[in-house]
Amino acid sequence: MNNRLKLSKILYKSFFAMAIVSVLLTAVSLTVAFWFVIAENVMFNLESFIRFLPGILITILFVFAICMVMAKYFTHRIIKPIENMRQNPEENLYKELIPLAETISSQQKQIKKQFQRLQIEKDKIATLIDNMSEGFILIDLDKNVLMSNNSASKLLGSSSKKILYETLDEYSCNEVVSECVDSAISGESKSGDVTIKGKALQIIANPVYSNDRQNGVICLIIDISAKKKAEKMRREFTANVTHELKTPLTSISGYAEIIASGLVKSDDIQGFAKKIHKESGRLLSLISDIMELSQLDERFSDETFAPVDLSLIANEVVEDLRSNAEKHNVKIAIDAVQSVISGDKNQIYELIYNLCDNAIRYNKPFGSVKIIVTDDDEHPCVKVADTGIGIPEKHHKRIFERFYRVDKSRSKETGGTGLGLAIVKHIAERHGGRVFLESDETGTVFTVEF
Numbered sequence: 001m002n003n004r005l006k007l008s009k010i011l012y013k014s015f016f017a018m019a020i021v022s023v024l025l026t027a028v029s030l031t032v033a034f035w036f037v038i039a040e041n042v043m044f045n046l047e048s049f050i051r052f053l054p055g056i057l058i059t060i061l062f063v064f065a066i067c068m069v070m071a072k073y074f075t076h077r078i079i080k081p082i083e084n085m086r087q088n089p090e091e092n093l094y095k096e097l098i099p100l101a102e103t104i105s106s107q108q109k110q111i112k113k114q115f116q117r118l119q120i121e122k123d124k125i126a127t128l129i130d131n132m133s134e135g136f137i138l139i140d141l142d143k144n145v146l147m148s149n150n151s152a153s154k155l156l157g158s159s160s161k162k163i164l165y166e167t168l169d170e171y172s173c174n175e176v177v178s179e180c181v182d183s184a185i186s187g188e189s190k191s192g193d194v195t196i197k198g199k200a201l202q203i204i205a206n207p208v209y210s211n212d213r214q215n216g217v218i219c220l221i222i223d224i225s226a227k228k229k230a231e232k233m234r235r236e237f238t239a240n241v242t243h244e245l246k247t248p249l250t251s252i253s254g255y256a257e258i259i260a261s262g263l264v265k266s267d268d269i270q271g272f273a274k275k276i277h278k279e280s281g282r283l284l285s286l287i288s289d290i291m292e293l294s295q296l297d298e299r300f301s302d303e304t305f306a307p308v309d310l311s312l313i314a315n316e317v318v319e320d321l322r323s324n325a326e327k328h329n330v331k332i333a334i335d336a337v338q339s340v341i342s343g344d345k346n347q348i349y350e351l352i353y354n355l356c357d358n359a360i361r362y363n364k365p366f367g368s369v370k371i372i373v374t375d376d377d378e379h380p381c382v383k384v385a386d387t388g389i390g391i392p393e394k395h396h397k398r399i400f401e402r403f404y405r406v407d408k409s410r411s412k413e414t415g416g417t418g419l420g421l422a423i424v425k426h427i428a429e430r431h432g433g434r435v436f437l438e439s440d441e442t443g444t445v446f447t448v449e450f
Contacts, residue, residue, distance in 0.1 A: 129147070129149045130149050130150060132149055132151055133151060133223070134151060134220050134221060134222050134223075135148075135149065135151045135152030135153075135154075135155045135156065135219075135220065135221030135222075136148065136149045136151070136152055136218070136219075136220060136221075137152050137168075137171070137218070137219040137220075137221070138208075138216060138217075138218055138219075139168055139181060139216060139217045139218075139219060140215070140216050140217075141185055141214065141215065141216060141217075143167055143168045143169070143181065143185070144166065144167055144168070145166045145167065145168055145171045146216070148171065151221070152219075152221055155196065155199065155201055155221045155223060156171075156172040156174060156177070156196060156201075156221060157172075157196055157197055158171055158172050168181060174194060174196065176192045176193070176194040176203055177194070177203050177205075177219065177221075179192065180192050180203045180204070180205035180219065181205050181217055181219055183205065184205035184206055184207045184217040184218075184219070185207070185214075185217055187207055187214060188207075189204075189205065189206045189207065190204075190205055191203060191204045191205070193224070198225075199223055199225050200223070200224050200225045200227075200228045201221055201222065201223060201224065202221070202222045202224045203219065203220075203221055204219070204220045204221075204222070205217055205218070205219045205220075206218050233402075236402075245283065245286060245287075248279040248280070248282045248283040248286070249279075249283065251275065251276075251279040252276050252279045252280055252283070255272045255275055255276045255279075256276065258272065259272055286419075290419070304344045305342045305343055305344060306342065306343075306344075306345070307340050307341075307342060308340065308341055308342070308343045308344075308345050308348050309338055309339065309340050310336070310339040310340070310341060310348065310352075310373045310375075310380060310382055311336035311337060311338050311339055311373045313345065313348050313349050313352055314334055314336050314352055314371045314373050314382065315334060315336065316349065317349065317352045317353050317356055317371070318332055318333075318334050318356070318371060320353070321353070321356050321357065321360060324357070324360055325360050325369065328360055328361070328363065328365075329365045329366050329367075330360050330363045330365075330366075330367050330368065330369055331366075331367070331368040331369070332356070332360070332368070332369045332370075332371075333368065333369070333370045333371070334370070334371045334372075334373075335370065335371070335372045335373070336371065336372070336373035337373060337374060337375055338375065339373050339374065339375035339380040339381075340375075340380075341380050341431070341450050343431045343450075344430075344431075347427045347430070347431075348427070348431070350423060350427060351382075351423070351424050351427040351428065351448065352371070352382060352384070354420040354421070354423055354424050355382075355384040355420075355424060355446050355448075356369060356371065356384055357420065358420055358421070359384050359385075359386035359388065359444070359446075360386075362386075362388045362389055363386050363387060363388040363389075364387060364388055364389065367386065367387040367388060367443075368386070368387050369384065369385070369386045369387075370384075370385045370386075371383070371384055372384075372385065379449045379450060380449075380450045381447060381448065381449050381450070382447070382448045382450075383445060383446070383447045383448075384445070384446045385443060385444070385445040386443050386444055386445075387442065387443040388443055388444055389441075390439045390440050390441045390442065390443060390444055391437070391439040391444055393439075396437055396439070399421055399437065400421045400422055400424070400425040400435070401422065402418070402419055402422040404418060424446075424448070428448050428450075431450055432450065433448055433449055433450040434448070434449050435447070435448050435449075436448075436449065
């Protein structure tokens with residue numbers, strides 16, 4: 001655009017100069033003619049010259065005006081084809097400009113292709129960054145925010161609308177983020193952990209180099225709440241496993257030591273042996289449940305899934321637990337219709353068995369347990385209802401945690417491991433199901449909906 005204006009000015013000045021020259025030539029011509037007239041007519045006087053002077057001036061102005069109009073006209077006419085080359089380089093009126101027009105056209109096409117390619121790459125990068133679950137912030141060496149995504153704003157609790165060149169302190173005033181970025185600006189990568197609005201976040205800041213020169217910092221914000229929770233659960237699980245295994249082992253070791261020392265009467269040996277047998281059985285149950293949970297944690301494939309009839313599994317569980325129910329003076333019954341799901345037969349058996357075993361274990365004398373299997377085509381369902389002691393509402397949220405017990409003394413008496421309901425929840429989730437709990441002082445109902 002500036003080049004076109006410069007060319008117009010040059011041409012206009014050229015034609016204007018030509019106009020001035022034309023006027024001067026006209027003036028000279030008129031002057032020569034005037035003196036020629038004087039030479040021919042000696043009687044010419046000053047009054048005649050004055051009368052003749054306006055005509056000369058008008059002629060000069062007229063010639064000047066015509067020259068100005070022609071200068072402007074020819075300038076526009078010459079410039080117009082060159083100006084049109086900007087829109088249509090291939091169309092021009094000058095053969096001398098054809099090579100230039102072809103070069104311009106070729107360069108325009110290349111620039112257009114490169115621009116489209118860059119736009120596609122830019123859209124790809126923007127889409128990737130905006131859809132990242134991790135927060136992403138690009139910062140220059142002056143701590144201005146050049147780019148950020150929605151995840152970063154949400155994780156850091158920022159109300160920013162991605163204003164270009166907004167400073168980091170305006171975007172987020174978190175000290176850990178600022179420290180990590182300052183370290184990266186100095187050329188050293190740094191990470192740190194911080195908790196914002198109940199979420200555990202990991203901040204990672206790395207310097208960005210271009211041609212061996214640092215020109216910015218990339219800051220990633222990762223939500224590690226699930227990781228922290230899993231680590232906490234593993235620590236608690238390890239501590240609980242250690243405690244739970246230590247208790248029966250200590251008892252077995254103590255009884256065995258007493259027997260080995262010879263301090264036990266022959267009549268009491270049988271009683272000690274029964275206690276050792278009971279504690280070893282509890283130990284085996286613990287180990288079995290722990291192994292079951294470990295296997296469930298590692299199984300992610302559904303290759304073992306096959307059609308499973310819940311009613312047949314429920315009947316099998318009732319038959320296997322009937323003698324145990326009679327031992328506890330509990331009546332067990334079943335009300336089931338055919339209900340087929342895709343699942344692992346052994347795990348479904350384990351799920352129903354654990355629910356029924358708990359219902360018998362924590363029931364009242366002469367109580368009852370009922371298994372109900374329904375199928376409404378959308379959500380096959382298994383319910384286990386008992387008339388037991390019930391579970392207080394304050395324990396409902398934690399009842400499925402590993403080793404969590406409502407009544408620890410009663411659980412120890414009945415031989416519970418504290419892992420049965422955790423296994424139930426694990427199996428239900430692996431089969432895409434949910435577990436619901438309803439309980440009061442008259443009994444408890446566990447519902448597993450697939």
